[in-house]
Amino acid sequence: MNTEVRSGVSPRRRPPGVPMGRLRYVVMLGMVLLGLGLLVGRVVILHVVDRPFLQGQGDARTLRTDSLPAHRGMIADRHGEPLAISTPVVTLWANPQDVPDDPIQRVQLASALGMELETLNERLARYAEREFMYLRRQLTPEAAQRVLDLRVPGVYGQDEYKRYYPAGEVAAQLLGVTNVDDVGQEGLELAYQPYLAGTPGLRRVLKDRRGRLVRDLEVLREAKPGGELTLSIDQRLQYMAYRELKAAVAEQDADGGVVVMLDARTGEVLAMANQPSYNPNNRAGLDPQGLRNRVIVDPYEPGSVVKPLAMAAMLDAGDLSPSTVVDTSPGWMRIDRFTIRDIRNYGELDLAGILEKSSNIGMSKLVLRYDEPVVPQLYRRLGFGQAPGTGFPGEATGEVPAPVRWSSSQWAALSYGYGLSVTPLQLASAFTAIANQGRLLPPSLLRLDEPVTGEQVISPEVARQVLEMMDKVVEPDTGARRAEVPGYRVAGKTGTVRKTGAGGYQENAYRGFFVGIAPVSNPRIVAVVMIDHPRGDSYYGGAVAAPVFSRVAGSALRLLDVPPDQRHVPEDE
Structure with a gap:
């Protein structure tokens, strides 16, 4: 017993080491192998199973598809x-x-x-949380x-x-404008937006995490430029018409005005000018009124300028001839509750005299002979009350009242241009029937490569008769004498209309009109001029609008190389 105690060996304890150490070794080795297995498995999953997903996620953070801007068509x-x-x-x-x-x-x-x-710092601070x-x-x-x-x-x-826009304000209302993203907002830019815009292209690029371009990789789709639009407008005539209109509006201290000129043979619009206007290249301080293309979107009561059309309707209906005489005495007449007046008592007038003197009495007495609404029927065949079909945004239809329970006074008013509304473009288009042997030509803002037949709305004989009557209106001793063009015969008609307001017709507020065809022997142009609320010495169409026509038509006929026809010769020559 003593020996065992001295040696320090206890019979109840196992020597440390071998069995327990081997167990720990096995456990630790197993854990290491398991960890390695998990890592290898994860690597396999990432490189085999999840590879497409991860590749896509990586590309999404580096590869981008950018848009290539398309060149807008001219x-x-x-x-x-x-x-x-x-x-x-x-x-x-x-x-x-x-x-x-x-x-x-x-x-x-x-x-x-x-x-x-300071402005730059403020903007950077405002967008500090954005990229x-x-x-x-x-x-x-x-x-x-x-x-x-x-x-x-x-x-x-x-x-x-x-x-x-190289022409600046000269053709602003017709062309319209685009916004900062080059998308059409007004005029033809808006009307032909899909055609002009083209198709943007696509390219694949490599960008860093900040969105900065690292490298162009490939073009996926080439940008397709927009189509080119060829208008019927002659830029030379457009500049000239705008210059004359602007000068006339300033001279007359008027609110505005329009000029529209059509090719009498095709119906193409050769010039279309508006006042007020604006510079589409610099829109700072833009007056919204300048955006309006009044030629197409604003209908007006036309007044006496439609008298030749009403005369054509009655001649085409029969029972009248150019030699028909009407007694307009005593210069006024009562119809229903209204009194219709001429400027003075013209006595007996033939049809040409009625147009020359612009007799409301003569027109009223003629139209009241008919039981059928021959005048409004022709107005509608001429396109009044209908969209002209140019495709211009907001084009107005105007209005011709329906023939339901018309009174005699309403019937008469239509014959001398009251009680209906038309746009200047509709008015010019209607007179292509007079200039083109009775065939109405639809107006076109695009150049026509093929001739247009048009619609026969009155007989060629009636068209010729009315054209000759309008020729006599523009004589040296008439109210339309200022529309004469040296070297050319001009057929025309003046008109003066009181403006309407919230309370009806306004006092001392007028619009002066002139519609003209030249040259009479072989019509080449039809033009309408309107001066809105002139405040000069006169407000009559013959005084404010006819001179504009003379200058515009004279320049146009020379630029178009139209040979002169028979010249008006004053009696004292």
């Missing part, structure tokens, strides 16, 4: 002269989170942008490059196109 006049073109520009944008706070770089950036430093903001839209490539050459981190350029 709008040209009938001779190919540009009226609206798209020029390359650069839009500068920034990632505010990447733009450094370095005051020197910010001063340089603000100076290159033409911006106050995109515009710095400047649609700069010239040279101006944008000066900014990009500063190499300020977070500042980038994007290629775009901007619309430019």
Whole structure:
């Protein structure tokens, strides 16, 4: 017993080591192998099972599909002269989170942008939580490059196109405008937006996590430029018509005015001018009134300028001839509760005399002979009360009242131009029937490559008779004498209409009209001039609108190389 105690060996304890150590070793080895197995399995899953998903996620964060802007199609006049073109520009944008706070770089950036430093800092602070903001839209490539050459981190350029209008305010209402994204907003730019816009292209690019371009990889789809639009407008005539109209409106201190000129043989619109206007290349301080194309979208009560059309309706219906005489004495007449007056007592007048003197009494007595509404029926065949079909946004239909329970006074009023409304374009189009042997030609804003037959609305004989009557209206001793064009015979008709307001017809507010056809021997042009609320010495159409026609038609006939026909010779020559 003593020996065992001295040796320090206890009979109840196993020597440490071998069995327990081997167990721990096995456990630890198993855990390591399990961990390695899990790692290998995860790698296999990532590289085999999840590879397509992860590859797509990676590409989504580096590969991008960018749009390639399409070049907007040009709008040209009938001779190919540009009226609206798209020029390359650069839009500068920034990632505010990447733009450094370095005051020197910010001063340089603000100076290159033409911006106050305080303004730049305020904008960067406002968009600090975002990754995109515009710095400047649609700069010239040279101006944008000066900014990009500063190499300020977070500042980038994007290629775009901007619309430019070489004619400026001269054809603004007809062409319309595009917005900052080059999308049509008014006029023909809006009407033909899908055709002019083209189809943007697509390209694949590599970008970093900040969205910065690293490399162009491939073009997926080429940008398809928009189609080119060729108008019927002759830019030479457009400039001339606008110049004369603007001068007349200023001279008469008028609210505005219009000029529209059609080709008498085809119905194509050769010129269409509006006042007031605006510069589509610089719209700062734009007056919305200048946007309106009054030739197409604003209907007016036409007054006496439609008397030749009413005369044509009655001649075409029969029972009348140019030699028919009407007694207009004593210069006034009562119809229903209304009194109709002429300027003075003209006595007996034939049909040409009724048009020359613009006798309301004569027209009323003629139209009241008929039991059928021959005048409004012709108005409708001429396109009044219907859309002209030009495709221009907002084109007005005008109005011809329906023949339901008409009174005699309403019947008479239609014959001398009251009680209906037409646009200047509708009015000019209607007179193509007089100029074109009774065939009405629909107006066209696009150049026509094929001749148009038109619709026969009155007989050729009646059209010739009315044209000759209108020829006598523009004589040296008539109220329309100021419409004469040296070297050419002119057929025309004046009109003066009181403007309407909330309370009916206004006092001392008028519109002066003139419609003309030239030359009479072989009509080439039909034109309508309207001066709105002239405040000069006179407001009559023969005084304010006829001179504009004379200057516009004279220049147009010479530019179109139309040979002179028989000249009016005053009696004292």
